[in-house]
Amino acid sequence: MLLIRCPYCEEERPELEFRNAGEAHIARSANISGESDDDFEKFFFIRSNPKGIIYERWRHMHGCARFFNAVRDTVTDKFVMTYKAGEPKPSKLPGVAK
């Protein structure tokens, strides 16, 4: 069972308290009804599914109930960092060589 740091509670808590909520940093258009079919397809259906670093959303379901973002390595299953919803995608990751 993974330990996940909730950036709101500022604590590492067991995975059981959390729910994954899919890939992060996919913005919903402010003018969504005006989007082309292609743009909507990209927004709604297309996900990166990387081998390695993924940016994803988690919710501290059985804790503070907040959604936040996490950086995880899909190969090692290790969390690199977590940060609050709305904060920009981190440009530098601790301990990850690019």
Added chain:
Amino acid sequence: MSGALRISGAGRLSQAKTARFSFDGQSYTGIEGDTLASALLANGVHLVGRSFKYHRPRGILSAGAEEPNALVQIVRDDARKTPNVRATVQELYDGLAANSQNRWPSLSFDVSAVNDLASPLFSAGFYYKTFMWPKAAWKSLYEPKIREAAGLGVSPDKPDPDHYSSRYAHCDVLVLGGGAAGIAAALAAAETGARVILADEQAEFGGSLRFESGAKIDGQDGFAWAQAAIARLRAMDNVRVLPRTTAFGYYAQNFVGLVERVSDHLKAPGHDLPRERLWQVRAKRVVLASGAIERHMVFANNDRPGIMLAGAARTFLNHYGVAVGRNVGVYTANDSAYAAAIDLKKAGVNVAAIVDLRDNPTGPVIDEARALGIEINFGRAVIRAGGKLRVSSMTVQPKNGGGERTVPVDAILMSAGWTPSVHLFSQSRGKVAFNDETKRFVPGTYAQDCISVGACNGTDGLSATVDEAYAAGAKAAKDAGAKTAKGTKPKVDASESWSRGMLGAAPGAGPDTTVKAFVDFQNDVTAKDIRQAVHEGMRSIEHVKRFTTNGMATDQGKTSNMHGLAIAAETLGKPIPEVGLTTFRAPYTPVTFGAIVSHARGPLFDPTRKTAIHPWAEAQGAVFEDVGQWKRAWYFPKAGEDMHAAVDRECVAVRNQAGLFDASTLGKIEVVGPDAAKFMELLYTNPWEKLELGRCRYGIMLREDGFIYDDGVVGRLAPDRFHVTTTTGGAPRVMNHMEDYLQTEFPHLNVWLTSITEQWAVIAVQGPKSRDIIAPLVEGIDMSDEALPHMSVREGKICGVPTRLFRMSFTGERGFEVNVPADYGQAVWEALWAEGQKHDATAYGTEAMHVLRAEKGYIIVGQDTDGTVTPNDAGLDWAVGKKKVDFVGIRGMARPDLVAKGRKQLVGLKTKDPKVVLEEGAQIVEDPKQAIPMKMIGHVTSSYWSQNCGRSIALALVAGGRDRMGDTLYVPMPNGVIEVEVTGMVFFDETGGRLNG
């Protein structure tokens, strides 16, 4: 003396404490502290089981968890019959009853042993080859026969009467393995004050100190030192010592699963004790001290009872005081078997000969054996063992061929060397590295915060092991944040040391032979089988494993994997690391389901939710159904009524008088805040800004893809306050969906969401008499149609308690839903029920609710929709705000496929024969005479007998359904084709006049 082979003065058990036990119905006497294996050996019993495939007689190979052969069934009572218990692990208690497995009619005469003679039929991969033809025989003949013959032991056929417990624990340093290495590491860590857990699978700590008679630490015998050290550790507040505890799984971030066998060793476990306890430990650092496992020699008939690992024979002698034979032979490729020969010889057992594959080894143990007068043969091999139910001889030959000599023996001790136990290290995702010099896989690259010490790290010798482990324990504690150690390192005064050995088949079992030289005892895999797998094209060790089943049995190849790998590598002509090692997976040894499930079974398997009105319904004899975790009253049968009669009566009563229905399980969410209406606009298809105070609206929620996600009636209590209802099953996900958008997409909105499902009990009162029933109990609410029209909500009091009184209907009748604080739910229900009795009202359940709503064509999300239905498909276009520019799903709903013609649309169906009730889920076709497979154009989503309509009614999703009104379609069923007519969805009171009736 308990057993003829018990050696007076040998071992550590007190001869005074005897224990009676039985094996296959025969009574024996052992000693407390024995394992079943040592007690059987003390009585001269080596034959304990039959092998899996060939039904060959098998004996006890080892003295520990790696045992592949000695699997028995322990029978405590009618319900407690545990199969596949390793006799080498099961502690003896007075009255223990064990049976052998995999034999019929008896262990010494087993009919299926004919498989051994027919073994050419059962070579590697025989399952895949033998049972191919004829195809039809698979189902009728092969599979049933194979299933009958396969499997080990017999499962108990009654529910498990034992209970199990489960604990979480955190520590700084978790030490796995309680031999010299583990104890030294635990001492070093504990002396810093760090929180330490030390676990070992055995009843007593000490590991190989149990048999290493040459070990001296801090001036004491090694095993005595271990007991003193454990006593010190137990006395420390910061240390938890767990004997009989196996670490079976190493998971992410130093999360380790351990299972503690609490009471399997007790004569009469009290019910206050669990049988087993699952420990889920999160450790800052883990020290792996899991030791090494001795390998057997691979030669012809090496599986005969009486042939065992040299280290095991030493354990039986030095710990249990049992000689495994009176005239033993030794076959080895390394030094450690010499120590066994020496110990046995000193105990008065005749050692017929040591046969050593090595040419001219030297060392103190060899000198000592020679000094004791034991015959030593270098450069020679045991090419076969004689005997059947018990080994009777070994045939010796120079390893490069030459004259044979047969030596009579009643036991053979063998050692091909020691394999480091890297199982847990490998499970931690660490990568093993092959040491070409010592021919061992040892821990290479670490993936987690752990460290291997001692034999599992390939460290040879007690002195080096204790040094390494003590340093590692101190470092682990320091890395976990503890202070520097103040203790003193144990001093090793005398130790034994050996290494090397051989991998693969010994001479006499080489590629040119067809002998049965077993690599994997439990799955009956021979050296020949492995070579054959390679010859038939298996290149990867993972393929060889699956084709031969080498290493796949309950022992997971603890003794066999390295031999199998070496033979495959030799046959492939490749170095071992290029062929690779199969993956080690949890569990290390089998874990019971009981330990994993613990208390989560029966009523505690899943939480049960009951409404405030549940006790009343129960007292009325309601039949309940499960809706998610909720128990809901399904129907209320009167004496003599079946479900059908009860539902018919309830449905008619609601339409003629009135009915009371417990709707408390409906999901309820309060949406509050200055931007509440804006938020509702974005989450639902409907317009909300202009909804008047005190009015309600039926809302539809979509996912972003444009499909219906949930629905429910929403009341506006204040400009900034909405009372939202959801489906019973949908409440949690609707709340999650709302929170997701509020927190991440629309965080600028000033809105708070609160689940109020359990705060409000909901009593639906429906029917022409509903107002008459409620009105006398209500204060402060004008109940007239003008003041409280259909789809409105008022706050006031009922029976003196606060209420949110909704005028709404899920039946098509005049109706109300009375929300009261849950604590008053049953009292208000009882008051309404008493009023209802004056008007012949009835209580109705979920089945009548379903029928009544279907009569009106009201949909149920999740039954009439399935996640691929748009509002238009469901005929709900009217509920989508046409002027809105944004809501969740607005763009998805406009996708080309979702606006295309010919989509499945929700319609009504009437069977041509009104008495026939369709099956929900039944498929619909246009032409019943077309060839199979027919083109299916839709399916039935809801179907009931409607007593109010005097006929059956159904809803269905049908391609282009709204253009087919009046058409005849067909529902092919196993007993014939049912003709149906496509109709509108409303079957009763089409004008809706009864809402105000």
